[in-house]
Amino acid sequence: xxxxxxxxxxxxxxxxxxxxxxxxxxxxxxxxxxxxxxxxxxxxxxxxxxxxxxxxxxxxxxxxxxxxxxxxxxxxxxxxxxxxxxxxxxxxxxxxxxxxxxxxxxxxxxxxxxx
Amino acid sequence: xxxxxxxxxxxxxxxxxxxxxxxxxxxxxxxxxxxxxxxxxxxxxxxxxxxxxxxxxxxxxxxxxxxxxxxxxxxxxxxxxxxxxxxxxxxxxxxxxxxxxxxxxxxxxxxxx
Numbered sequence: 298x299x300x301x302x303x304x305x306x307x308x309x310x311x312x313x314x315x316x317x318x319x320x321x322x323x324x325x326x327x328x329x330x331x332x333x334x335x336x337x338x339x340x341x342x343x344x345x346x347x348x349x350x351x352x353x354x355x356x357x358x359x360x361x362x363x364x365x366x367x368x369x370x371x372x373x374x375x376x377x378x379x380x381x382x383x384x385x386x387x388x389x390x391x392x393x394x395x396x397x398x399x400x401x402x403x404x405x406x407x408x409x410x411x412x
Numbered sequence: 413x414x415x416x417x418x419x420x421x422x423x424x425x426x427x428x429x430x431x432x433x434x435x436x437x438x439x440x441x442x443x444x445x446x447x448x449x450x451x452x453x454x455x456x457x458x459x460x461x462x463x464x465x466x467x468x469x470x471x472x473x474x475x476x477x478x479x480x481x482x483x484x485x486x487x488x489x490x491x492x493x494x495x496x497x498x499x500x501x502x503x504x505x506x507x508x509x510x511x512x513x514x515x516x517x518x519x520x521x522x523x524x525x
Contacts, residue, residue: 301455338518339416339515340513342514345512353512388455390455400448404455405453405454
């Protein structure tokens, strides 16, 4: 297992289009998080899953955003009707419940550019 | 409102000297603090953490200090190496928050050879 994988690494889309990103966490990790990072800022929490259940969503996650984690394995983040303000790096991270938090493992992110 | 603040966007240090990165927080419910390092085109990498019951944690060249009364933490890197040049993020989480992290805006550290 080489860590958290995200696909694609880069995505350029026209305003109004829908986009979907995928995250494959570390296999034994049961928690999966999505964060968004804009230029000059730190990552901001969007949502997290424990196994297949989505347990918390940030108010940043408008109703144009939806995330799923079927079967508690990989996760997808979909943005509908993209806007220029959605341009950001989308980061996925995973961790294991019950283990003292020594920090999530982040993926390398998907950079979204909305033109 | 920014609950975690890193007021220095950048820091330059000579190789071999100490780097000190600072972070302030406002939320008294935070009980766990972490530092992440980020290279360009990569995700953040966990560096070191500290629980609120401690005031210091050390791991090799990296030491994190926590001053709860001042709501301030700092990361010391001794000695600094050119490979330490990266963006450093301070992050915090609170009990019961499923370890959702609140990040600062980062400090770009440049270690000059």
